[in-house]
Amino acid sequence: MRLVADKLAVARGNRTILAGLSFELEAGDSLVLTGPNGAGKTTLIRTLAGLIPPAAGALWLDGGEPDQSLGEASHYVGHLNAIKSILTVAENVGFWSRFCGGAAPQRDAALAAFGLSQLADIPAAYLSAGQKRRLGLARLLLAPRPLWLLDEPTAALDAAAEAALAAAVAGHLAAGGVVVAATHQPLPWRNQRQLRLEPAAPGP
Amino acid sequence: MSAFWQLLGRDVLIAWKEGGSIGIALGFYLVVVVLLPLGLGPDLNLLARIAPGVLWIALLLSALLSLGRLFEADFEDGSLDVLATGALPLEAVAAAKALAHWLTTALPLIGLTPVLGLLLNLNPDAYGVLLATMLAGTPAVSFLGAVGAALTVATRRGGLLLGLLLLPLFVPTLIFGIEAIGAALTGADSFRASFLILTAISLAAVVLAPVAAAGALRFQLQ
Numbered sequence: 001m002r003l004v005a006d007k008l009a010v011a012r013g014n015r016t017i018l019a020g021l022s023f024e025l026e027a028g029d030s031l032v033l034t035g036p037n038g039a040g041k042t043t044l045i046r047t048l049a050g051l052i053p054p055a056a057g058a059l060w061l062d063g064g065e066p067d068q069s070l071g072e073a074s075h076y077v078g079h080l081n082a083i084k085s086i087l088t089v090a091e092n093v094g095f096w097s098r099f100c101g102g103a104a105p106q107r108d109a110a111l112a113a114f115g116l117s118q119l120a121d122i123p124a125a126y127l128s129a130g131q132k133r134r135l136g137l138a139r140l141l142l143a144p145r146p147l148w149l150l151d152e153p154t155a156a157l158d159a160a161a162e163a164a165l166a167a168a169v170a171g172h173l174a175a176g177g178v179v180v181a182a183t184h185q186p187l188p189w190r191n192q193r194q195l196r197l198e199p200a201a202p203g204p
Numbered sequence: 205m206s207a208f209w210q211l212l213g214r215d216v217l218i219a220w221k222e223g224g225s226i227g228i229a230l231g232f233y234l235v236v237v238v239l240l241p242l243g244l245g246p247d248l249n250l251l252a253r254i255a256p257g258v259l260w261i262a263l264l265l266s267a268l269l270s271l272g273r274l275f276e277a278d279f280e281d282g283s284l285d286v287l288a289t290g291a292l293p294l295e296a297v298a299a300a301k302a303l304a305h306w307l308t309t310a311l312p313l314i315g316l317t318p319v320l321g322l323l324l325n326l327n328p329d330a331y332g333v334l335l336a337t338m339l340a341g342t343p344a345v346s347f348l349g350a351v352g353a354a355l356t357v358a359t360r361r362g363g364l365l366l367g368l369l370l371l372p373l374f375v376p377t378l379i380f381g382i383e384a385i386g387a388a389l390t391g392a393d394s395f396r397a398s399f400l401i402l403t404a405i406s407l408a409a410v411v412l413a414p415v416a417a418a419g420a421l422r423f424q425l426q
């Protein structure tokens with residue numbers, strides 16, 4: 001399992017956000033993206049998820065399942081938590097579990113790992129911001145995917161939830177997964193490689 | 205394929221739990237059809253003559269009301285990003301959501317139609333053929349509507365734009381639907397041709413519209 005970016009450039013509209021970006025991540029590596037607001041952290045994460053096509057350069061995953069796109073190989077947890085507030089916690093997690101092809105034991109383990117078991121029957125609308133974030137992160141554990149893409153994963157999390165996230169990431173890395181996370185705060189797991197992004201100079 | 209049915213099931217469950225979007229569509233349909241005879245006066249022959257057209261137009265406008273939310277809710281809460289990166293192709297995601305719209309909006313509207321027909325003095329012979337044309341024609345409304353909803357998903361207050369985009373696309377369905385009813389009532393031979401064209405439009409929309417909607421969504425998600 002190896003994630004390779006080779007002279008990657010990403011543009012939004014006519015504006016080049018990222019250019020000449022190269023990195024290689026082996027199984028068990030985690031890359032932490034830092035940089036000021038507007039430096040392109042979210043853009044890079046969305047590109048890795050296959051939502052934005054690269055403007056130039058190449059991006060590929062070695063040793064994954066053949067014919068699998070980057071998006072299919074990744075769990076993407078963006079700023080938004082992909083939660084339906086009208087559905088209960090259990091219904092939300094249950095839907096994503098079945099949609100991702102996960103099994104029931106993993107689903108219950110994911111709820112327990114992020115401390116959501118007690119809240120299972122509560123509509124997601126009643127959750128606090130941190131609880132919603134935990135529900136969004138619980139999606140990571142529903143079905144195994146080699147690449148985890150986390151955009152400011154610790155936003156609104158308390159210490160216990162940060163520890164749960166650190167444990168989940170450590171388990172994923174130990175199993176040979178790759179994590180790419182964008183953040184402004186220190187992230188609570190070990191073995192991080194740092195990549196600092198700077199805002200692109202205004203182009204011609 | 206299982207993911208397709210899961211998504212369809214989730215959307216039907218949300219529509220059932222929320223109730224609001226179905227309620228608004230049904231309420232709008234009811235209000236338009238109730239107000240019309242009051243505005244036109246008690247000319248029963250006139251009402252009977254225009255009833256099929258009025259019911260079809262009111263149904264189209266009611267369906268249009270709820271189409272704007274088809275992808276918007278998933279776009280706003282981030283679900284669409286996750287749906288787009290999953291193993292299910294985005295075309296199938298669009299098809300599942302359009303099918304869910306047909307089940308949760310078009311079918312209830314069609315179910316209300318016989319009651320509203322009474323208010324318009326609809327010819328008793330026309331009930332069966334009117335419902336048949338609606339059943340055959342509304343899949344085109346939901347699936348073509350998905351294309352418009354995908355194009356306007358990132359547009360705040362895109363309702364007017366959605367109407368302008370979609371109403372021209374609904375014209376063939378409307379024309380052949382009304383044509384088929386008129387032919388059936390007068391016993392003309394053209395019923396079969398009109399009804400088959402109406403069905404063909406729906407079938408083509410079911411196949412082609414998800415591809416167009418997925419293309420629009422990919423662009424909007426960038």
